[in-house]
Amino acid sequence: xxxxxxPTCVWCxxxxxxLTEHKVVFEDINVAQxxxxxxxxxxxxxxxxxxxxxIGNDVIVGFDEERIGKLLGLNS
Amino acid sequence: MNHGSIFDTIIVxxxxxxxxxxxxxxxxxxxxxxVRGNFGGETATAGQIWNYPGAxxxxxxxxxxxxxxxxxxxxxxxxxxKVTRAKNVDGCFDVSVSDKICHAKTIIFAQGAERRxxxxxxxxxxxxxxxxxxxxxxxxxxxGKTVAIVGGGDASIKGIIDLAKYVEKIYFIVRADKLTxxxxxxxxxxxxxxxxxxxxxxxxxxELIGDKVLEKIILSKAYNGSNELKIDGxxxxxxxxxxxxxxxxLGVALDKFGYIVVDNVMQTNISGIYAAGxxxxxxxxxxxxxxxxxxxxxxxxxxxxxxxxxxxLCKLHWKTSTK
Numbered sequence: 001x002x003x004x005x006x007p008t009c010v011w012c013x014x015x016x017x018x019l020t021e022h023k024v025v026f027e028d029i030n031v032a033q034x035x036x037x038x039x040x041x042x043x044x045x046x047x048x049x050x051x052x053x054x055i056g057n058d059v060i061v062g063f064d065e066e067r068i069g070k071l072l073g074l075n076s
Numbered sequence: 077m078n079h080g081s082i083f084d085t086i087i088v089x090x091x092x093x094x095x096x097x098x099x100x101x102x103x104x105x106x107x108x109x110x111v112r113g114n115f116g117g118e119t120a121t122a123g124q125i126w127n128y129p130g131a132x133x134x135x136x137x138x139x140x141x142x143x144x145x146x147x148x149x150x151x152x153x154x155x156x157x158k159v160t161r162a163k164n165v166d167g168c169f170d171v172s173v174s175d176k177i178c179h180a181k182t183i184i185f186a187q188g189a190e191r192r193x194x195x196x197x198x199x200x201x202x203x204x205x206x207x208x209x210x211x212x213x214x215x216x217x218x219x220g221k222t223v224a225i226v227g228g229g230d231a232s233i234k235g236i237i238d239l240a241k242y243v244e245k246i247y248f249i250v251r252a253d254k255l256t257x258x259x260x261x262x263x264x265x266x267x268x269x270x271x272x273x274x275x276x277x278x279x280x281x282x283e284l285i286g287d288k289v290l291e292k293i294i295l296s297k298a299y300n301g302s303n304e305l306k307i308d309g310x311x312x313x314x315x316x317x318x319x320x321x322x323x324x325x326l327g328v329a330l331d332k333f334g335y336i337v338v339d340n341v342m343q344t345n346i347s348g349i350y351a352a353g354x355x356x357x358x359x360x361x362x363x364x365x366x367x368x369x370x371x372x373x374x375x376x377x378x379x380x381x382x383x384x385x386x387x388x389l390c391k392l393h394w395k396t397s398t399k
Contacts, residue, residue: 006213006214006215006216007216008123008212008213008215008216008238009212009213009216010115010116010120010121010136010137010210010212010213011213012213013137014137017141031216031217032216032219032242033219038217046205046288048204048205048206048208048214048217048289048309049203049208049213049214050213050214050217061204066156
């Protein structure tokens with residue numbers, strides 16, 4: 001699973017905190033620095049907002065805790 | 077709908093005001109529920125904060141994480157969700173949170189405010205496609221690019237200072253003829269940015285143009301002989317409007333600007349309902365983390381004083397509590 005984020009983005013940090021609290025391993029891609037990843041993210045989602053979360057073939061834009069939890073089977 | 081627990085107070089919102097209210101209510105040993113909504117409110121997106129006493133240069137997100145931990149440690153329960161409805165039943169309140177109805181003797185509204193939009197055609201279509209409302213979130217995506225920021229208040233100046241770390245050039249679009257509201261220390265930082273920031277006073281954005289993403293804007297006043305300005309991104313920092321749909325449904329009075337009317341102890345016109353933070357206009361346009369936190373503390377204290385003297389449950393809630 002991958003997160004496309006910027007270092008100062010609150011919702012990116014909230015997403016990463018949430019995943020860390022649930023012991024989920026993820027790859028964090030800083031799109032402020034990585035122009036290739038930024039372009040990929042834009043093509044994949046058609047927009048320039050972060051965070052973008054890739055879970056398998058699913059893509060979530062923004063910190064949608066309920067949907068992330070559902071896809072990862074974290075919701076009780 | 078599930079019936080949730082009965083609380084002494086339900087705090088709507090988890091910014092500085094809501095979490096501060098939660099810390100105080102918890103320490104008053106009130107059974108407290110905080111409905112999280114947008115975590116951290118405006119403080120969480122503020123970046124570095126230099127005027128919060130005792131914590132110079134603290135990161136806004138980290139500060140709110142500490143507030144939240146302190147509220148939990150004080151005994152407040154925190155749930156994610158949005159309050160969609162609330163009903164006054166014999167002086168107690170049924171509060172709908174996602175698929176649950178929770179009950180409380182008092183409510184503290186601290187849900188803050190939502191970022192104001194420009195109100196232009198295609199603005200929604202271009203949101204996150206060139207038009208943004210959070211510099212700390214999306215500013216770094218414009219590394220090496222040219223952007224514009226619309227504003228004039230302190231938040232826009234702080235936004236420019238943040239953006240300047242990444243972007244090549246910033247057009248600062250201001251409706252007024254000069255800057256009067258920002259903090260002098262931030263204006264001084266702005267001046268240090270020199271020619272990187274081009275100030276366009278007495279100017280507004282009148283049109284957003286682009287195919288799939290924003291490509292240019294039309295200005296109300298010509299710059300360099302043209303009203304058309306080509307930019308990569310537009311940041312909107314023109315303040316916020318209070319989120320008041322649920323308070324209105326309970327009969328809570330608003331002022332002419334749409335903020336909840338409170339007295340000096342954060343009591344609204346409805347018995348048992350209090351409000352704090354950016355949803356009230358207690359200090360006028362001076363809306364800061366320190367003022368929000370203070371108002372939250374006062375609101376929780378008032379809710380506690382009310383609860384101590386008039387905290388008996390109504391018949392409906394008594395019945396629910398004994399099921």
